[in-house]
Amino acid sequence: MPASHTVLIIGGGAAGIATASSLLKRRSDLDIAIVEPADTHSYQPGWTMVGGGIFKAEETRRTMESVMPAGVTWIKQSAVSFQPDRNQVTLEDGSAVTYDALVVAPGIRLAWEKVDGLEDALGKNGVTSNYRYDLAPYTWELVRSLKSGRAIFTQPPMPIKCAGAPQKAMYLSCDHWMRSGVLDNIDVEFRNAGGVLFGVAAYVPALMDYVEKYDIALELGSNLIAVDGSGQKATFATEAGEVTCDFDMLHVVPPQVAPQFLADSPLAGESGFTDVDQHTLRHVRYDNVFGLGDAGGMPNAKTAAAVRKQAPVVAVNLLRQLGDKNPKAGYDGYGSCPLTVERGKIVLAEFGYDGKLLPSFPKWLINGTRPQHLSWILKADVLPWVYWNAMLKGREWLASPKDKSAS
Ligand code: FAD
Numbered sequence: 001m002p003a004s005h006t007v008l009i010i011g012g013g014a015a016g017i018a019t020a021s022s023l024l025k026r027r028s029d030l031d032i033a034i035v036e037p038a039d040t041h042s043y044q045p046g047w048t049m050v051g052g053g054i055f056k057a058e059e060t061r062r063t064m065e066s067v068m069p070a071g072v073t074w075i076k077q078s079a080v081s082f083q084p085d086r087n088q089v090t091l092e093d094g095s096a097v098t099y100d101a102l103v104v105a106p107g108i109r110l111a112w113e114k115v116d117g118l119e120d121a122l123g124k125n126g127v128t129s130n131y132r133y134d135l136a137p138y139t140w141e142l143v144r145s146l147k148s149g150r151a152i153f154t155q156p157p158m159p160i161k162c163a164g165a166p167q168k169a170m171y172l173s174c175d176h177w178m179r180s181g182v183l184d185n186i187d188v189e190f191r192n193a194g195g196v197l198f199g200v201a202a203y204v205p206a207l208m209d210y211v212e213k214y215d216i217a218l219e220l221g222s223n224l225i226a227v228d229g230s231g232q233k234a235t236f237a238t239e240a241g242e243v244t245c246d247f248d249m250l251h252v253v254p255p256q257v258a259p260q261f262l263a264d265s266p267l268a269g270e271s272g273f274t275d276v277d278q279h280t281l282r283h284v285r286y287d288n289v290f291g292l293g294d295a296g297g298m299p300n301a302k303t304a305a306a307v308r309k310q311a312p313v314v315a316v317n318l319l320r321q322l323g324d325k326n327p328k329a330g331y332d333g334y335g336s337c338p339l340t341v342e343r344g345k346i347v348l349a350e351f352g353y354d355g356k357l358l359p360s361f362p363k364w365l366i367n368g369t370r371p372q373h374l375s376w377i378l379k380a381d382v383l384p385w386v387y388w389n390a391m392l393k394g395r396e397w398l399a400s401p402k403d404k405s406a407s
Contacts, residue, residue: 003075005033007318008089008099010079012036012064014044014307014391015105015293021069021394022315033073035091041067042133043387045304045379048165048340051130051139051251052172054380061133067392079106082265084286101288101318104267104274106259108161108294108302114255121229126249130169142249143173148185149248152234154224155192156255159271161294161302163199164337164349166192166253167207173251174214175342188216189245191236193223199301200355202369203339203347210341210371224252262295273297278353280327281314288321290314300353301335308391309334312401329401334358338379346375360398 007023009016012034020032046060068074077091088098110131112119121127128139151173155166170190177183190197190211197204197211197218211218219236222243226235227250235244257263258272267289269275274291275284278298283289292310294302310331317327333353338346348368352358359368366374390397 002088002096002098003033004098005073006031006100006322007033007103008097008101009034009103009105010089011105011107011293011295012038012041012068012074013105013107013293014304014387015107015295015311016103017041017067017069017392018307018311018394019103019105019292019314020072021392022311022396023318024069024071025394025396026315026319028071031073032069032071033075033097034068035075035077035079035089035097036064037076037078037092039064043304043384045162045387046384047130047133047136048168048172049380050136051128051143051169052340052343053140053143053176054343057133057137059384062388067388069394080261082262082267084266084283084289087288099288101290101321102286103314103318104262104289104291104295105293106262106295108159108256109259111255111257115224115252116226116235117229118224118227118252118254121227122252125229125232126247127227127229127252128250129252129254130165131253139169139173139251143176146177146186146249147182150187150189150246151249151251152189152191152245152247153251154234155190155194155253157193157223158199159302160253160256162337163301164339166190166251167198168340169251170216171210171214171339171341172343174210174216178214179343183214188214189219190216191219191222191224193221195220198339198349200349200351200357202355202357203349206347206369206371207339207341227252258295267291269297271297277327278333279330280317281310281331282317282321282327290318298331298333300331300333301337301351303335303337304387304391305336305350306334308399311391312396312399316401328403330403332358332402336360338375338383340376340379341371344373344376345371346379347371348375348378
C-alpha cells in the first residue's frame with residue numbers, strides 16, 4: 001500500500017513551505033507531507049545583494065529542517081511523475097504517495113545547458129551568475145577586481161524568475177565602479193533577448209535614467225547562445241545574425257524552463273508549467289490539484305513576492321475543496337521586483353496581471369516608479385525578515401487572500 005496524506009506538497013521552496021504554513025494556520029491538525037530532496041532552503045532574492053557585496057551568502061541560506069513547519073511529514077526525495085487520475089505521485093525510489101489534495105510547487109529549472117559551453121565556463125575567467133548560491137560571491141569578487149575592460153550582462157527569453165534580476169546585478173556593479181572611479185574605463189553592455197528594458201512601461205523611464213547615468217550600451221533582441229570561457233568570448237543570436245564579443249566579466253542569467261517531470265505530466269499546460277486557473281490557482285482539469293510559485297502556469301511575474309500572495313489563496317481554496325466547496329479566494333497576479341538601481345536606492349516595481357500597477361504603500365510614502373531610499377530599506381532589512389518570520393510561518397502580512405470575484 002502506498003503512503004497516503006491528506007495534503008501532499010511537491011517542493012519545499014518558498015511556495016511549498018508558505019502554503020503548508022498557511023494551511024496549518026487555518027487547520028492545525030491537517031495531515032500534510034512535503035516532498036523535497038534538498039538539505040537547504042535559500043532566500044534567493046538575497047543573491048542579488050550577495051553579488052553586490054551587501055549580504056554574505058550564508059545569510060541567505062538555512063537548513064531545510066529549520067523551515068519545515070512543525071507537524072509536517074518531510075519526504076526527503078524528488079518526485080519523478082504524477083498520476084492525477086489515481087491521486088498519486090511517484091518518487092525517485094520507485095515508491096508512491098497518494099493524496100486527497102495535491103500542491104505542485106517544484107519551482108522553475110535553470111537550463112544552463114541551453115547555452116553552449118556555459119556550464120563549464122561558470123565560476124572562472126570572469127564568468128558568473130547571481131542565479132547560483134555558490135556563484136553570487138564570485139560576482140562581487142569580479143566587480144571589486146575589475147578596473148577596466150568590457151562587462152556584459154545577459155538576459156534570456158522569458159519566462160525567468162525575477163525578471164529584474166539581470167538588471168539589478170548590472171546597476172549594482174556599475175554603482176560600485178562609479179563610486180570607485182573606474183566606470184569610465186569599463187564598457188558595460190546589457191544584452192537582453194527581449195525587446196524592452198522592463199515589461200511594465202511605468203518603470204522604464206526611471207531605469208533608462210540609470211542606463212544613461214552609467215553609460216550602458218543597451219542591446220535588445222540579443223540572446224546568449226555560446227560562451228568560450230578560457231577565450232573570454234560570448235556569442236549572441238541577434239536579428240542581424242550571430243555576434244561574438246570579447247569580455248572581461250560576463251554575468252549570465254540562464255534560460256529557464258518548467259521542471260521536466262512536470263512538463264511531461266498530465267498536469268502541464270502547453271508551456272510545461274502547471275495548468276491552473278490564474279485566479280483560483282486550482283488545476284483546470286483536476287479539482288483537487290493546486291499550483292503556485294515559479295512552476296505555476298499563471299502569467300504573473302515569477303517572484304517570491306507573488307508566492308506571498310498566492311500561498312494564502314491556495315490554502316483557502318484547497319481547504320474548501322476538501323469540504324467539497326468551490327474556490328472562494330482569488331489571486332490578482334501580484335508580483336514585485338525591487339530594482340536595485342544603486343546602493344541605497346530602489347525602483348520598487350509592484351504589478352499584477354496585464355501590467356496593472358498594484359502598489360502596497362501610498363504614493364506619498366513609496367512612489368515605486370522613482371528610485372527611493374525607503375524601498376532600499378525594505379529590500380535590505382525588512383523583506384528578508386518578513387520572508388523567514390512571516391511568509392514561511394503562515395503570518396500573512398500584506399497578503400490576506402481576496403475574494404475571487406475581486407480579482
Ligand atoms: P523555489 O523557491 O525555487 O523552490 C522550489 C523547490 O522545489 C526547491 O526547494 C527544489 O529543491 C524543489 N524541487 C525541485 N524539483 C523537485 C522535485 N522533483 N521533487 C520535489 N521537490 C523538488 N523574488 C522576489 O520576490 N524578489 C526578488 O527581489 C527576487 N530576486 C531574485 C533574484 C535571484 C538571483 C533569483 C534566483 C530569484 C529571485 N526572486 C525574487 C525569485 C524567487 O526566489 C522565486 O520566485 C521563489 O523562490 C519561487 O518559489 P518556488 O517555491 O516556486 O521555487
